Amino acid sequence: MDELRRAADLAADHLRTVGERPVWQPVPDDARAWLTDQPLPRAGRPLDDLLTDIRDHVLPYPMGNGHPRFFGWVNSPPSTAGIASAVLAAALNPSCAGGDHAGVLLEHTAVRWLAQLIGYPGDGLLxxxxxxxxxxxxxxxxxxxxxxxxxxxxxDGLWGRPPMVVYVSAEGHSCLRKAVELLGFGTRGLRVIPVDAGFRMDVAALGAAIADDLRNGLRPLCVAASAGTVNTGAIDPLPAIADLADEYGLWLHVDGAYGALGAVVEPAAFAGLARADSLVLDPHKWLGVPVDCGCVLLRDPVTARDAFSLVPAYLRDEAAGDFGWFSEYGPEQTRPLRALKTWATIAHLGSDGVARLVAGTSARARELADLVDAADDLERLAPVTTSVVAFRYRHGADPDAVNRAIPAAVQRRGRAFLTGTRLGDVEALRACVLSPATTAGDLRVLLEEVRVAAGEAG
Ligand SMILES: Cc1ncc(COP(=O)(O)O)c(C=O)c1O
Known part of the structure; x- marks a missing residue:
């Protein structure tokens, strides 16, 4: 068991020194070959040797999201409480499909805490x-x-029924479209609603689209609003959308995967969130729970149980309480113990610490926005409502081509990491601040790197 102690030491060394290494570096050819081309071994090797391999061939080539100058996508550094408890979860290795054991019982608490943090009156599952x-x-x-x-x-399947329609904004996350396709509505059952100048769903256009669909004999089913879009962090006008959903009897879904945690410090900005029939919040984003961990909350979880519950004889559990098994609420049967790392992360921070994390990273994002606003060669493209700054380098003969080239060039240089997107009809840069370790100096390095990369891109 000494190997487990050595693994913990390697993890601690990695975390201690992560800020001193490149944020990300291309994997050299020999390391790439080691990672991809190993033949299946016939004889096993001692675990201690494997830990040396991991030290030499895996730990030096991270994605980068543990580093304070990582601003890409929506990927946070892992919380230390989450890492430590994840090892113990692996040691227990239960399936949290259901049954009477600590992992299942703790999931009820972890989910309740998440709902409580953001003020949502519902229950759900990880x-x-x-x-x-x-x-x-x-x-x-x-x-x-x-x-x-x-x-x-x-x-019945969907045969012979009036086609159901789901409404999302043009800034809604691609996972909404994937779900719509998977559930058989088809992209013909997906209505993409335009956004206003702040990248928020245009409620008048939503109302018009619903009325139009009703006139055409379709079945408006659900409006999927966003509380923190991936591109700009925008929060859709939830109260007005909830009013429309009430008026037409639509299900209101809110995608708060990234942004809903913002409600901990700025509940007024998220007014209307509590009116959602379902809400998604990712503990593996802003909260820093190690991947993977998402959460779906439902005003009435019985709706999900009605959609998924199927209990074969070999899984009967006469002792299960009213809630039944978690596996009755979704497609997964065997489910990992995600609750321990979620519980540990929240318990370690407390709700005060969660508020400090959210407020601190949001304030850094506003600082970055101020730096962008003060620079002649940069242009901010959206208001900062959560902790993402969408901006763009202004100069060059072909600004779209330059902005499109900047992220990869910044990443290759290794001093900072940001990613790009398309916003409206322009190429944009987006920097998402999720690490409590990011300093004001880190923001300046990021902008220096953007300028150097822009120079390289021409
Ligand atoms: C707003 C939003 N919704 C949904 C998702 C998808 O989340 P996941 O990658 O956990 O499936 C993301 C991912 O970045 C997101 O930012």
Whole structure:
């Protein structure tokens, strides 16, 4: 068991020195060959040798999200409490499908804490991430909507029914479209609503689209709003969207995978969130729970149970309480112990610490926005509502080509890491601040690197 202690030492060394190494570096050819081309070994090797391999061939080539100058996508550094408890979760190795054991019982607490943190009156389950959580939420919406219309999609499929329609904004995450396709609505059942100048869903356009679909004999089912879009962190006008959902009897889903945690410090900005029928929140994003961990919350979890519950004889559990098994609420049967790292991360921070994390990283993002606003060669492209800054380098004969080339050039240089996107009809840079270790100096390095990369790109 000494190997477990050595593994813990390697993890601690890695975390201690992560800020001194390149944020990311291309994997050299020999290291790449080691990682991809190893033949299947016939004889095993001692674990201690494998730990040396991991030290030499794996730990030097991270994705980069442990580093304070990582601003890419929506990937946070892992919380230390989460890492330590994840090892213990692996040592226990239960399936949290259900049953009467610590992992299952703790999941109820972890989910309740998440709901409480953001002020959502519902219950739910942990998932692999927001994509799976969204599939569960929209399946619950489909089940509840069909039940209201007097049929059951599990029995009938979608044959011969008025096509159901899901409304998302043009800035809605791609996981919404994936779920819509997977659940059989088809992209013809997906209505993409334009956004206003702040990249928020245009409510008048939403109302017009619903009315139009009703006139055409379709079945408006669900509006999927965002509380923190991936591109700009925008929060859709949730109260007005909730009013429309009420008026037309639509299911209101809120994608708060990244942003909903913002409600901990700025509940007014998230007003209306508590009116959602389903809500998705990713503990593996802003909260820093080690990947993977998403969460779906439902005002009435029975809707998800109605969509998924299937208990074969070998899984009968007469002693299960009213909630039953977690595996009745989604597609996964064997489920990992995600609750321990989620519980440990929240318990270690306390709700005060979560508020400090969210407020601190949001303030850094606003500092970055101020630096961008003060620079002649940079242009901010969106208001900063959560902790993402969308901006763009202004100069060059072809600004779109330059901005498109900047992220990869910044990444290759290794001093900072940011990613790009398309916003409206322009190429944009986006920097998402999620690390409590990011300093004001780190922001200046990021902008220096953007300028150097822009120079290289011409
Ligand atoms: C707003 C939003 N929704 C959904 C997702 C998908 O989350 P996951 O990767 O956990 O499935 C993301 C990922 O970045 C996101 O930012």
């Amino acid at each position: 998932t692999s991430g927001a994509s799976m959580a969204t599939v569960i939420a929209l399946a619950a919406a489909r089940q509840a909507g069909a039940r209201r219309d007097g049929w059951d999609p599990r029995e």
